[in-house]
Amino acid sequence: MRVALGLEYDGRSFEGWQTQPSGQTVQDYLEAAVVQFTGEKVKAVCAGRTDANVHATGQVIHLDTEADRKEISWVRGLNSYLPTECAVRWAKVVPDEFHARFSACSRTYEYWIVNEPVRSPILAGRTGWVFRPLNEKNMEAAGQFLVGEHDFSSFRAAGCQSKTPVKNIEYLHVSRLGRFVKIRVKANAFLYHMVRNIVGCLVYVGTGARSVDWMGEVLEAKSRQAAAPTFYPTGLYLTGVGYPEIFDLPQHGASPFPG
Numbered sequence: 509m510r511v512a513l514g515l516e517y518d519g520r521s522f523e524g525w526q527t528q529p530s531g532q533t534v535q536d537y538l539e540a541a542v543v544q545f546t547g548e549k550v551k552a553v554c555a556g557r558t559d560a561n562v563h564a565t566g567q568v569i570h571l572d573t574e575a576d577r578k579e580i581s582w583v584r585g586l587n588s589y590l591p592t593e594c595a596v597r598w599a600k601v602v603p604d605e606f607h608a609r610f611s612a613c614s615r616t617y618e619y620w621i622v623n624e625p626v627r628s629p630i631l632a633g634r635t636g637w638v639f640r641p642l643n644e645k646n647m648e649a650a651g652q653f654l655v656g657e658h659d660f661s662s663f664r665a666a667g668c669q670s671k672t673p674v675k676n677i678e679y680l681h682v683s684r685l686g687r688f689v690k691i692r693v694k695a696n697a698f699l700y701h702m703v704r705n706i707v708g709c710l711v712y713v714g715t716g717a718r719s720v721d722w723m724g725e726v727l728e729a730k731s732r733q734a735a736a737p738t739f740y741p742t743g744l745y746l747t748g749v750g751y752p753e754i755f756d757l758p759q760h761g762a763s764p765f766p767g
Contacts, residue, residue, distance in 0.1 A: 510570055511572075514568055514598040516564060516594070517534055522534050538569070556615055561633065561741040564745060566758075568749045598758055643716070644682050664700065665701035665702075670700070682710065683767075688767070694748075711736065
């Protein structure tokens with residue numbers, strides 16, 4: 509039997525998603541919780557591998573099991589063994605052809621920046637921080653160069669395992685909510701560090717260090733050297749994974765902040 513799970517976690521507490529010898533990753537803790545709950549050793553497969561300090565409200569995983577449990581039992585049972593920084597939000601039995609990664613048709617990320625002169629200790633590790641004033645309207649305008657199907661080599665980190673740098677961004681929106689600047693982007697898939705590299709460029713535009721049109725030049729260059737440095741991981745959230753309607757799965761997790 510194949511079961512899909514929706515996960516929410518605070519990335520500050522983990523060394524990313526993928527299993528490590530230290531045993532301190534989300535995958536490690538989840539698989540250990542399954543052993544305690546069912547007595548089975550399983551391999552959990554996720555929709556999007558998040559790095560250390562990257563968060564999720566809408567991560568989706570699947571696992572294969574012989575355990576016959578009600579869907580709500582998967583939620584309550586696993587959560588009783590998971591650390592407080594990670595929780596299963598929902599569970600659903602899915603067909604064997606479902607795959608958390610390869611069945612996904614979209615991913616949605618949000619990046620949250622605190623934009624004020626002094627850093628916030630309360631929000632440290634939960635947001636990025638820019639002390640210079642940001643012009644969110646210019647950031648929004650610059651982001652529209654990236655919407656559509658493009659070669660995103662300029663935003664591709666070394667070590668990326670994707671077979672192609674061509675991805676399709678459905679939308680990219682930038683908005684201000686008081687002291688927060690929110691960046692929301694949805695695409696069919698993302699390259700390694702692609703969102704954080706885009707955010708780094710948007711911050712350059714927002715501070716006035718680069719023009720709005722510069723974003724188009726970066727895209728056309730198809731070179732990582734043309735873009736801004738990779739921005740901090742701490743403000744990044746995987747908030748949704750889209751699947752074909754036939755699987756009848758929740759499409760989005762909650763936004764980490766109101767608005």
